[in-house]
Amino acid sequence: MNGPWVEKYRPQKLEDVVGQKHIIERLEKYVNEESMPNLMFTGPAGVGKTTSALALVKSVLGEYWRQNFLELNASDARGIETVRTNIKEFCRLKPVGTPFRIVFLDEVDNMTKDAQHALRREMEMYTKTVSFILSCNYSSKIIDPIQSRTAIFRFTPIKSEDIVNRLEYIAKEENFEYELPAIESIVYFAEGDMRKSINILQASASEGEKITEDSLYDVISKAKPKDITDMITKALSGDFMGARNLLREVMVLQGTSGEDMVNQIYQEISKRAFEDKMSSEVYIDLIESLAQTDFRIREGANPRIQLEALLAQFL
DSSP, X not given: OOSOHHHHTOOOSGGGOOSOHHHHHHHGGGTTOXXXXXXXXXXXXXXXXXXXXXXXHHHHHGGGTTTTEEXXXXXXXXXXXXXXXXXXXXXXXXXXXXXXXXXXXXXXXXXXXXXXXXXXXXXXHTTTTEEEEXXXXXGGGSOHHHHTTSXXXXXXXXXXXXXXXXXXXXXXXXXXXXXXXXXXXXXXXXXTOHHHHHHHHHHHHTTOXXXXXXXXXXXXXXXXXXXXXXXHHHHHTTOHHHHHHHXXXXXXXXXXXXXHHHHHHHHHHXXXXXXXSSOHHHHXXXXXXHHHHHHHHHTTOOHHHHHHHHHHHTO
């Protein structure tokens, strides 16, 4: 397997980043410039924030990028001491062979407020010699003084067709066979997350010579969309016992977790509402019940009991 495929097939150039064309076009304007503003990349996981940051750093700093680049994951080093030591010490050093240095802070929304305020002071102090790239899932968790000092780029989930194309490319490079429905199922469960898609693909490929839809579900322990559709159809038509039996089969035989079941049920009823196969009133009631079920499961309640109670609400 030659290590994690997410690293092996991580794009090294901005032009190779998948699915964020409008953002990449803006970032390419910073290449060959004498300075670069502080940047904030915000959006869900697995959509190219880190990849874009690393590709930008290599393009901007060129052959000297290793000497002039500091990367930290703020979820591992979230306190103020990280700013006072690692970041401050790096910023004090003069750039080597380039006009400025770059600090990349990943998952910066996990930093404490005190650490964020300390970071803001460093951003102000070294504005001429250091540019910061901040990455986060939720920009709302970043203090306003930092947001106002950055150019914000909002990354969106990657389109399904782009992920399919990337997975097919990797499959050909790794020389293994696959069924297209299996690839499409990976994309369905990844929900726009390229990293998750590639990890599932690698896990599935390790199980045999060919990735099939059946072998995929054995690996990921998820319910087949058809089973979820049938279960909800039975519940809405009044066949509670039939729906309950399907639920138990999926959770026991396929090993699907309660949280995954909640997510898949949400996807199915949202799809029905979007396609006008369910009234707004029914959809609202089911979403409220689903939210309560999700909360109770996360609080430690028995998932099967909670999901059976949810199906009873569908009647």
